[in-house]
Amino acid sequence: MAEAIRVGIIGAGWPGTAHAKGYAEASGFKLVAVADLIPSRRQAMMREHGITKEFADAKDLLADKDIDAVSICLPNYLHAPIALEALKSGKHVMIEKPPAMNANEAKKIQAAAEKKKKIVMYSVQRRFGPAEQAAKQAIAKGYAGEVYHARASYTRTRGIPLGTGWFTDKSKSGGGALIDIGVHMLDLAWFLMGQPRPIGLYGMAYQRFGNLVPKDHICNCDDAAFALIRFEGGKSIELATSWAINQPPHQEGTVCRMYGSEGAVDVYTSQGAVLYRNFKQGEQPKATPLKQPKLIGHAALMRHFKECIQGKATPIIGAQEGVQLMQMLDAIYKSSDTGKSVEIK
Numbered sequence: 001m002a003e004a005i006r007v008g009i010i011g012a013g014w015p016g017t018a019h020a021k022g023y024a025e026a027s028g029f030k031l032v033a034v035a036d037l038i039p040s041r042r043q044a045m046m047r048e049h050g051i052t053k054e055f056a057d058a059k060d061l062l063a064d065k066d067i068d069a070v071s072i073c074l075p076n077y078l079h080a081p082i083a084l085e086a087l088k089s090g091k092h093v094m095i096e097k098p099p100a101m102n103a104n105e106a107k108k109i110q111a112a113a114e115k116k117k118k119i120v121m122y123s124v125q126r127r128f129g130p131a132e133q134a135a136k137q138a139i140a141k142g143y144a145g146e147v148y149h150a151r152a153s154y155t156r157t158r159g160i161p162l163g164t165g166w167f168t169d170k171s172k173s174g175g176g177a178l179i180d181i182g183v184h185m186l187d188l189a190w191f192l193m194g195q196p197r198p199i200g201l202y203g204m205a206y207q208r209f210g211n212l213v214p215k216d217h218i219c220n221c222d223d224a225a226f227a228l229i230r231f232e233g234g235k236s237i238e239l240a241t242s243w244a245i246n247q248p249p250h251q252e253g254t255v256c257r258m259y260g261s262e263g264a265v266d267v268y269t270s271q272g273a274v275l276y277r278n279f280k281q282g283e284q285p286k287a288t289p290l291k292q293p294k295l296i297g298h299a300a301l302m303r304h305f306k307e308c309i310q311g312k313a314t315p316i317i318g319a320q321e322g323v324q325l326m327q328m329l330d331a332i333y334k335s336s337d338t339g340k341s342v343e344i345k
């Protein structure tokens with residue numbers, strides 16, 4: 001049996017906990033260390049997974065030569081510096097979303113990963129959800145024909161995150177609703193479309209609900225954003241996202257609808273992902289709920305990470321895709337600031 005990959009979790013909030021569970025379920029990993037500034041967070045993870053080493057600061061964990069791979073589940077402003085340090089110390093890296101604060105940081109991560117020949121993978125776990133995997137398979141098999149447009153949205157009516165205090169401070173988060181939850185749906189729609197190269201977009205971002213944030217928190221981020229993104233090959237994604245917005249209650253949550261030449265796929269329905277085909281004038285199309293895979297979520301994400309480390313696969317969301325994703329987010333903010341459409345080079 002191949003030796004287990006020894007993993008350290010950096011940041012033991014909700015995402016760190018989900019990563020640890022994913023590694024345990026995926027098999028082939030051994031959780032050996034956790035780092036978090038908050039003792040109770042790391043101790044809870046140690047108890048749950050039999051982890052023996054604990055560190056307060058991320059950098060102390062990185063100095064441990066006994067660790068092969070790390071999950072970086074820290075506030076956004078620490079993704080790039082800690083990833084660069086992890087790569088420098090020869091570790092494979094899984095990084096929470098968003099990839100970084102901006103595309104420049106993501107490019108530095110890409111360059112370091114190439115130099116050190118280590119795996120960088122971004123933890124956009126939506127790609128590994130049950131409905132999402134089923135949608136990907138159906139689209140890849142061509143059941144919807146050529147998919148040329150997507151409607152993607154993740155809108156909360158009221159749901160501004162605070163975490164340990166950094167989410168609404170742009171200098172630490174890089175942005176608000178767009179970079180925090182919009183990134184999930186943008187990434188998913190882009191993935192389902194086959195990751196065409198983004199070429200330009202028009203975007204608008206709003207900050208209208210700063211009054212919902214406690215007074216002692218810095219709050220200078222978008223609480224809603226909208227964009228129409230153009231891709232090579234005449235494809236497009238319309239994106240909507242909010243931490244807070246006045247909307248009809250049934251609009252709360254996620255939408256990802258893919259439109260193709262032969263059919264459509266609706267990812268989020270009460271039946272899971274549904275494929276619609278046989279469109280005829282005056283008739284309902286045929287609706288086919290899509291079969292879901294067994295291995296899902298963080299366990300599937302970590303299994304893919306393991307296969308990449310073992311050289312059996314290349315990351316479906318690696319260093320290069322992280323740069324492209326950040327380029328789209330940067331461009332949406334730039335378009336909103338300038339009032340102009342922005343080209344992506």
Ligand SMILES: NC(=O)c1ccc[n+]([C@@H]2O[C@H](COP(=O)([O-])OP(=O)(O)OC[C@H]3O[C@@H](n4cnc5c(N)ncnc54)[C@H](O)[C@@H]3O)[C@@H](O)[C@H]2O)c1
Nearest residue numbers: 011013014015036037038057058073074076096097163164
């Ligand atoms: N994929 C998802 O669905 C999802 C959900 C929530 C958050 N996230 C992402 O995960 C990351 C963390 O978010 P969160 O909700 O856990 O935030 P949080 O503020 O709740 O937790 C951050 C943790 O990092 C720790 N930390 C900060 N600096 C540290 C350092 N130098 N060394 C060690 N530990 C340090 C803090 O003590 C804290 O426990 C963010 O990038 C966020 O975007 C992803």
